[in-house]
Amino acid sequence: MTGYFLQAFIYLAAAVIAVPIAKRLGLGSVLGYLIAGVVIGPIIGLVGEETTTIQHFAEFGVVMMLFLVGLELEPKMLWGMRNRLLGLGGLQVSVTTAVVMGIAMYFNQPWSIALAIGLIFALSSTAIVLQTFNEKGLNRSEGGKNAFSVLLFQDIAVIPMLAFIPLLALPELIEKAEALASSAAEHHEEISLVAGLPSWAYALVIVASILGLVIGGHYLSRPLFRFVASSGLREIFTATALMLVIGIAALMSLVGLSPALGAFLAGVVLANSEFRHELESNIDPFKGLLLGLFFITVGAGINFGILFDDFFLIIGLTLGVMGIKALILYVLAFCFKIRQSNRWLFTLSLAQAGEFGFVLLSFTTQNHVIPTDIAQILSLVVALSMFLTPGLFILFDKVILPRYEQASNQNEADEIDEKGTVIIAGIGRFGQIVNRLLVANGVKTVILDHQADQIHTVRQFNTKAFFGDATRPDLLHTAGIEEASMIVIAIDNRDAALELVKYVKHTYPNVIILVRAFDRGEGYRLRQAGADVIESETYHSALELGAHALRQLGQHPFLVEQQKASYKRVEDKKSDMLYQAWLDDASDERFDNNYRQLFMHLEEQIKLAVATDRADKHNNDERGWTPPPKGYDDDFKENV
Numbered sequence: 001m002t003g004y005f006l007q008a009f010i011y012l013a014a015a016v017i018a019v020p021i022a023k024r025l026g027l028g029s030v031l032g033y034l035i036a037g038v039v040i041g042p043i044i045g046l047v048g049e050e051t052t053t054i055q056h057f058a059e060f061g062v063v064m065m066l067f068l069v070g071l072e073l074e075p076k077m078l079w080g081m082r083n084r085l086l087g088l089g090g091l092q093v094s095v096t097t098a099v100v101m102g103i104a105m106y107f108n109q110p111w112s113i114a115l116a117i118g119l120i121f122a123l124s125s126t127a128i129v130l131q132t133f134n135e136k137g138l139n140r141s142e143g144g145k146n147a148f149s150v151l152l153f154q155d156i157a158v159i160p161m162l163a164f165i166p167l168l169a170l171p172e173l174i175e176k177a178e179a180l181a182s183s184a185a186e187h188h189e190e191i192s193l194v195a196g197l198p199s200w201a202y203a204l205v206i207v208a209s210i211l212g213l214v215i216g217g218h219y220l221s222r223p224l225f226r227f228v229a230s231s232g233l234r235e236i237f238t239a240t241a242l243m244l245v246i247g248i249a250a251l252m253s254l255v256g257l258s259p260a261l262g263a264f265l266a267g268v269v270l271a272n273s274e275f276r277h278e279l280e281s282n283i284d285p286f287k288g289l290l291l292g293l294f295f296i297t298v299g300a301g302i303n304f305g306i307l308f309d310d311f312f313l314i315i316g317l318t319l320g321v322m323g324i325k326a327l328i329l330y331v332l333a334f335c336f337k338i339r340q341s342n343r344w345l346f347t348l349s350l351a352q353a354g355e356f357g358f359v360l361l362s363f364t365t366q367n368h369v370i371p372t373d374i375a376q377i378l379s380l381v382v383a384l385s386m387f388l389t390p391g392l393f394i395l396f397d398k399v400i401l402p403r404y405e406q407a408s409n410q411n412e413a414d415e416i417d418e419k420g421t422v423i424i425a426g427i428g429r430f431g432q433i434v435n436r437l438l439v440a441n442g443v444k445t446v447i448l449d450h451q452a453d454q455i456h457t458v459r460q461f462n463t464k465a466f467f468g469d470a471t472r473p474d475l476l477h478t479a480g481i482e483e484a485s486m487i488v489i490a491i492d493n494r495d496a497a498l499e500l501v502k503y504v505k506h507t508y509p510n511v512i513i514l515v516r517a518f519d520r521g522e523g524y525r526l527r528q529a530g531a532d533v534i535e536s537e538t539y540h541s542a543l544e545l546g547a548h549a550l551r552q553l554g555q556h557p558f559l560v561e562q563q564k565a566s567y568k569r570v571e572d573k574k575s576d577m578l579y580q581a582w583l584d585d586a587s588d589e590r591f592d593n594n595y596r597q598l599f600m601h602l603e604e605q606i607k608l609a610v611a612t613d614r615a616d617k618h619n620n621d622e623r624g625w626t627p628p629p630k631g632y633d634d635d636f637k638e639n640v
Helices: 002-024 029-043 051-058 060-071 075-080 082-106 111-121 126-136 142-168 171-187 199-219 221-229 234-254 259-272 276-300 304-309 311-335 340-349 355-366 372-410 429-440 452-459 473-478 494-507 520-529 539-552 557-584 593-614 632-639
Strands: 422-425 445-449 486-489 512-517 533-536
Touching: 002 029, 002 276, 029 126, 029 276, 029 372, 051 060, 051 276, 060 126, 060 234, 060 259, 060 276, 082 111, 082 142, 082 311, 111 142, 111 355, 111 372, 126 142, 126 276, 126 340, 126 355, 126 372, 142 259, 142 340, 142 355, 199 221, 199 234, 199 259, 221 234, 234 259, 234 276, 259 276, 276 372, 304 311, 304 372, 311 340, 311 372, 340 372, 355 372, 422 429, 429 445, 445 452, 473 494, 486 494, 494 512, 494 520, 512 520, 520 533, 533 539, 539 557
Parallel strands: 422 445, 422 486, 486 512, 512 533
Antiparallel strands: none
């Protein structure tokens, strides 16, 4: 027992030390886990023989991750992805398999081994890519969506690969295996429900298992979750969620299928369940911990002895595989019209081999398809390619993406052939609402945005917009800033928005400046720069949501509106005092003790104002209210 505690402490301590450092250096958590594994494994030697066993256990983190991915996908969404899923994903797997197989045969490998190698390297790392996408917020990008489609197809393709690989068995490897079969059987026996079944019976078992999973997940899971939820014990619901995922993984393993795919299908089935969010919150911590452990075992499992013996061969194979996959992915991205930096994101994110490569390698050796010595080399190639993947993301972040952003800013702007009363800088979600309201009231607007994709999107809805950087003085001149009455600044770059306010206020003092602020501190800086009207992005929506919360808790709607008006009145009255306190503080943060005391005083004033209005001391804001109809209060009480 002491040995288990020591091993657990070593793995956890390595993660606790390496991952925060890697995150602080901008390397990402995945690379931190991999480095931690290399340090405690090959370098220091604190872990060793148990790494492979722990890796099999840690692979359950991949199963949990795909279950959570499935929970986010409704069947309708999957159907909507069918073109990218089958077209892009299918072409990537088939073309990569064919190219790698051809190269392997060129180097005198038998066609069966070459095909197995092609299948192994056609797969990419779902764990690393999705984890990195989540950390960097790339899930919603065009490149991220297409990469996810390919990863999803690869995970599904593992099933036919596992069914097909035994047909590639080499007779000479089978003979060697039969000589050792009797002794090996004494030490290990794999539990299987399909061992020895004819092919037609095996097919029936697979179909029955998948149908049982889908039907059972749809009709039986909800009564089970309701029964467990009625106990009111959170730990029992957590146990139920784990039981569900583990049971699905066990069932898939018993019938010879991929546990990860079974978990994904179960997640899709439960995507419409009212217990979806509870399942996510219970499983997510286990998923993160096990995925981290899996990455550590990948780093710890790198055999430096074999690596140094065939150093140039293994490094050459690793770079060659990643280069071939990147080239194929880039061509496919071009054919499927994935544009600009998204094309590079799609290419670099999928250029590695994946964790299912270890599964297929183990499966090929067990079924006498690939010799052990070749499998050891290929396993190192898979591990090293995964190790290099975070570096590709850093290359994308630090080199490729800034160049595209710079090129986008330097592109020739549209010729602005219109002038209006209001210039809107930025046509994102905030700018669109402002523009629609103004146009609906007959106000002529001129829209500028430096993101070509955003301009293309709004033009599809018959909104005329011009590509160009609103912070450039020449473009503002062309847009008619001299004749405009006001400018609405709704760009996401805080520094650029601040500089634009300063420039317009200094050069065109008669132009009214309306600007969106992300928080109170930015609002103060914009006010200091000369903005006339500043609205916090979240202030009104948060105030409205708070009012809805009070109404849902049973407070009368008219009382809620009275309290909301009191809040706004006190906030507006005290804002000048807070701003002055912010100006008086000379520190960079500008939030000293005086400011904090004033802010806490503001909170007390808000509470006092709400309590005063509850005593029915009406103010000017409520005098303009239309009285409620007769009997309204009775109807309200009945509805509540």
